[in-house]
Amino acid sequence: MSVKRWTRKITALVVGLTSLLPQSALASDLERIKESGVLRHIGVPYANFVSYIDQGEVQTLTGLDVEIIKGFARSLNVRYEYVPGKWNNVVGKLTGQQVEYKNAQLVVGDDMPIEGDLIANGVTILDWRKEVLDFSDDYFPSAVWLVARSDSTLKPIKPTGSIQQDIAMVKSLISGRDVMAMEHSCLDPNLYNLYDTGANVILPSVQRRLNEMVPAIMKNDAESTLLDVADTLIALEKWPGEIKVIGPISEHQRMAVAFRKNSPKLKAAFNQYLQSIKHDGTYQALVEKYYPSIYYFYNDYFLEDSKKNI
Numbered sequence: 027m028s029v030k031r032w033t034r035k036i037t038a039l040v041v042g043l044t045s046l047l048p049q050s051a052l053a054s055d056l057e058r059i060k061e062s063g064v065l066r067h068i069g070v071p072y073a074n075f076v077s078y079i080d081q082g083e084v085q086t087l088t089g090l091d092v093e094i095i096k097g098f099a100r101s102l103n104v105r106y107e108y109v110p111g112k113w114n115n116v117v118g119k120l121t122g123q124q125v126e127y128k129n130a131q132l133v134v135g136d137d138m139p140i141e142g143d144l145i146a147n148g149v150t151i152l153d154w155r156k157e158v159l160d161f162s163d164d165y166f167p168s169a170v171w172l173v174a175r176s177d178s179t180l181k182p183i184k185p186t187g188s189i190q191q192d193i194a195m196v197k198s199l200i201s202g203r204d205v206m207a208m209e210h211s212c213l214d215p216n217l218y219n220l221y222d223t224g225a226n227v228i229l230p231s232v233q234r235r236l237n238e239m240v241p242a243i244m245k246n247d248a249e250s251t252l253l254d255v256a257d258t259l260i261a262l263e264k265w266p267g268e269i270k271v272i273g274p275i276s277e278h279q280r281m282a283v284a285f286r287k288n289s290p291k292l293k294a295a296f297n298q299y300l301q302s303i304k305h306d307g308t309y310q311a312l313v314e315k316y317y318p319s320i321y322y323f324y325n326d327y328f329l330e331d332s333k334k335n336i
Contacts, residue, residue, distance in 0.1 A: 056102075056291035059143055065099040067092075068109045068119050068142035073256040074316040075148035090166075090316040091146040095283075097308070098299045109142040113210040117158065120145050121286055127154045128209065130216040143292065145284040148256055150212035152279075160287050163297050164280035165309070167320070167327040170212060171258055172196050172205070172272040174250035175243055183273040196273040200225040206239055206251035213239070213252040218275050220252075240269060254279075259319050 059065055069076040069091065076092055078085040087108055099106035111119050118124040119142055124135030132154055150168055151161050174180045180203070183195045201224035207215040208230060215227045228248045230238075239251040240261040252275055253261065261269055285293045303309040313320065313328070321328060 055289045056295055059104060059292065060102060062104075064105045064107050065095070065102060065144075066107045066109050066142035067095045067099075068111045068116055068145045069147040070111050070113055070116055072147045073254075073260055075146070075256065089147075090312055091148065091283075093312055094165075094300075094303070094309075095144070095146050097303065098296055101299050101302075102295065111142075111145070113208070116145055116147075117155075117284075120284065121158060125158050126210060127152075127214060127216065132157065143285075143289070144296070148254075148281050149284050150254070150279050151282055152212065152217065155284065158287070159284040160289065160293055161282040161284055162293055163300055164282045165300060165304075166256070166281040166313075167324040168212070168255045168279040168281050169274055170218065170252050170254050170276040170279070172200070172250055172275050173240065173243075173253045173258055173261070173269055174272055176268050176270050178249050178270075180250060180270075180272050182270055185273075189274060189277050192274050193276070196275060197223045199272065200250070202226065203250065204228055204248040206230065206242060206248040208239070208252075212254050212279070215252070218252075220275075240265065244268065255320070255323065256317065259317060259323075263319070 071077055074089050076087070076089045079088055092108070096106045109119065114126065115124065115138070117126075118135070118138045120140065122138060122140040124138055126133045126135060145159075148166065148168075149155070149161075151164065155161075172180075180199055183192060183199075185192055186195070197220075203225055205215075205220065205225040206228045207213050207220060209215070215221060215229075220227055230242060230247075239253055239257070242248065243251050244265070250272065258271060262271075283293075283296055285296075300309070303312075310328075
């Protein structure tokens, strides 16, 4: 399909999705949230963005995005409410229309209830997601890497200085190898043309979470797995010496909060709040709390960001 035809198709899809939303959703912007007195945060448990800590018989919700969105709710003087989601339904919980990226194209599914006002769980900004969602200013760097067990014969590449060449080198290593990936997420094999590499792509069940990818390869479900930066950093700390990073599968990526396309005022209010916590040091303190080693890999990102807020 040509680029022009694809663009027309996506434009029609977005218009159709908007027309299918109930009138209550079309009015669901900043004013409605302030009137209702609650901000509904849709999230999928993932890495240290959204997670649960067991405290006896009680589970406490925590994470970088949880703290950021709770702070945003306080800035609006409304109550915070968490709405749990899964990778295969989180977009629908926000837009009211199930949308999936399957076989390298958008697939529109059934209508479903709108349950929240924004998605925040380390959401990677991807082209297909931008067609159906609006994103805030980015606030966290990412990329997708190939990670293998330490006993794998796959060897980490030597960086060339060109991300495109590094990706090509990694892909050349996995022909005929078992590689785990996950649809509906930033680890979707269709996003990186993984099937063209000749790799044996293994897709886990939809019930599996991203933070279960490394335990799966440790159990020999596959030799290696796609993994994004945040999960890789946590895995390297949790299983020191048991896994290794082979190299990049994607170019540099960014993470942000996702909004409905008819929520411009809410998005603008969040961007303003995000800039305020970057300026007063709150954001940096949260990043150091949940991802202290991120600066080793992406110090330039945070230095550039700090210059913007001087």
